[in-house]
Amino acid sequence: MKAKVIQNTQINNDYGYMIVESEELYASSEAGKFFMISPRINNETNSDPLINRAFAIADMLDNNRILFIYRIVGRVTTMLTSVKEGDKLNIVGALGTKFSICENKNVALVAGGVGIAPMIILGKVLRKHGNKVTLFYGGASKKDILPLDILSTSYDNLEVSTLDGTVGSKGLVTKLLLSSDEKFNNIYACGPTGMLSVLVKSVLLIDESIDIEVSMEAKMGCGIGACLGCLIPTISNDGSIVNRRCCVEGPIFDGKKIVWERLV
Amino acid sequence: MNSNSKNNILEKVICGVKFKNPVITASGTFGYGLEFIRFIDLNLLGGISIKGISLEPVEGNPMPRIVETPSGLLNAIGLQNVGVKTFIAEKLPILKSFDTNIIVNFWGKSIDEYLKVAEILDNTDGVDMLEMNISCPNIKDGGISFSSSPNATIEITHKVRKVIRNKPLIIKLSPNVSDIKEYLKVVEGEGADSVSLINTLIGMAIDIHNFKPVLANKTGGLSGPAIKPIALRMVYEAFNTVKIPIIGMGGIMTGNDAAEFILAGADLVQVGTANFTDPSAAINISNELREYMNSKLFNCIDDFKGKAVI
Numbered sequence: 425m426k427a428k429v430i431q432n433t434q435i436n437n438d439y440g441y442m443i444v445e446s447e448e449l450y451a452s453s454e455a456g457k458f459f460m461i462s463p464r465i466n467n468e469t470n471s472d473p474l475i476n477r478a479f480a481i482a483d484m485l486d487n488n489r490i491l492f493i494y495r496i497v498g499r500v501t502t503m504l505t506s507v508k509e510g511d512k513l514n515i516v517g518a519l520g521t522k523f524s525i526c527e528n529k530n531v532a533l534v535a536g537g538v539g540i541a542p543m544i545i546l547g548k549v550l551r552k553h554g555n556k557v558t559l560f561y562g563g564a565s566k567k568d569i570l571p572l573d574i575l576s577t578s579y580d581n582l583e584v585s586t587l588d589g590t591v592g593s594k595g596l597v598t599k600l601l602l603s604s605d606e607k608f609n610n611i612y613a614c615g616p617t618g619m620l621s622v623l624v625k626s627v628l629l630i631d632e633s634i635d636i637e638v639s640m641e642a643k644m645g646c647g648i649g650a651c652l653g654c655l656i657p658t659i660s661n662d663g664s665i666v667n668r669r670c671c672v673e674g675p676i677f678d679g680k681k682i683v684w685e686r687l688v
Numbered sequence: 689m690n691s692n693s694k695n696n697i698l699e700k701v702i703c704g705v706k707f708k709n710p711v712i713t714a715s716g717t718f719g720y721g722l723e724f725i726r727f728i729d730l731n732l733l734g735g736i737s738i739k740g741i742s743l744e745p746v747e748g749n750p751m752p753r754i755v756e757t758p759s760g761l762l763n764a765i766g767l768q769n770v771g772v773k774t775f776i777a778e779k780l781p782i783l784k785s786f787d788t789n790i791i792v793n794f795w796g797k798s799i800d801e802y803l804k805v806a807e808i809l810d811n812t813d814g815v816d817m818l819e820m821n822i823s824c825p826n827i828k829d830g831g832i833s834f835s836s837s838p839n840a841t842i843e844i845t846h847k848v849r850k851v852i853r854n855k856p857l858i859i860k861l862s863p864n865v866s867d868i869k870e871y872l873k874v875v876e877g878e879g880a881d882s883v884s885l886i887n888t889l890i891g892m893a894i895d896i897h898n899f900k901p902v903l904a905n906k907t908g909g910l911s912g913p914a915i916k917p918i919a920l921r922m923v924y925e926a927f928n929t930v931k932i933p934i935i936g937m938g939g940i941m942t943g944n945d946a947a948e949f950i951l952a953g954a955d956l957v958q959v960g961t962a963n964f965t966d967p968s969a970a971i972n973i974s975n976e977l978r979e980y981m982n983s984k985l986f987n988c989i990d991d992f993k994g995k996a997v998i
Contacts, residue, residue: 471913472759646964650719653754
């Protein structure tokens, strides 16, 4: 399907965000889901780069508009920086699973780097369901902490950390969460796999009853469950290890059911 | 224009099986077909070649399994599949409800496994054709070992041919041989009804920061536009070597790409990696091929099959 570009803004050298309009994408979007963007912008026929790239739905705006955030890391995301208002993107989506939404709970969102993206919409939805939302937002440096105006309605409390201390407290965002005096019932997290692994293991040591949902990342060939390239090892109900497709059975997983040792 | 119109220029019959258009989705790139129902109307496809089925379920290779390369995709999935029993019980009943040809790609870890799964599928309603995979580069046992020498190919084709009595048998050939003509001759000689080519080319990608191959399997199968010229050359060689129908594939992304394969001698084509970049790729390619044929005033596939190489 096609999506029309409404706005493309480069935040700094490493990050940009885009607003696209597509009735079909909007209709299937929910917090946690993602979509695939083809590198063939405006229907060009280039075959290099070839494979579509996955982006999390960061927010759903009025008039069938979807916001997503991209970190400029490779050829396709570099191509995205030159996309202009009115350009057409070929997209497939919305894809994957959604976050489960709790009600009237004390909730922590933990975001590492561009992992902030799905937390923007999730925070808004959670707050509408009576939850108190604290956002723990970490990055390597100041440039990794995006302008907070695009997420200002996604939290009640905000805690920021950077590895170099250029903004917020210095250190890992997982440490920031663990040092909090708040008692959280539910945790939702998105970020590098190493961060998610440490987070889940640390939280379980403190309180096994806390629900932790994580949004996982994997290199995807198709995004629709056909190529079997993006498997995440999980523990099934009978205790055996079962590989699940990040794109169809994920990207949202119960953090306690992921076999982190096989990923990190 | 719809494919049921009285004069459907895309229609093509091979081995007694009628295809409403010559575009089939290639094995391993279209799952069990069911994954695509949300995105496209499967009734518009010429056919679906199902992901390689084995006697028992197979877990496949460790991750990472895929990596993009220039105009290509390198994969080492390792023929992960649900096994023939689950396929027949859970996937096929849904697939049968669509008006498209179901080609089941199958393989085994031993000759015995090939024979057992072939026999089961040969006696299963709703399967229109069988495509024997002797060319997967990503598994140690079976797969490519049966296409690594003409003698091994003769043996497996001979034995499987004996147990397949009801359905047309396609042999999917490996491009990872020095002279594909030898293999084409022997599978035709052993009674194959059709050949499909090419499977992926063995390739590799290296992670220069971690000093190791990107794929856990070290090597993988290369697909996508990068391999199209090689695939065309091999389809052309097949056209000059065998009389049985040829199903050509390798990097087809557009209707014009499909036209190139038919001009090189293919009766039908398969579309693989393009399904990953656009779920409706096969349907678009079929429509574009019709436009190409109309622009050249071709009334049927045979009007231009092999035209570039005769």
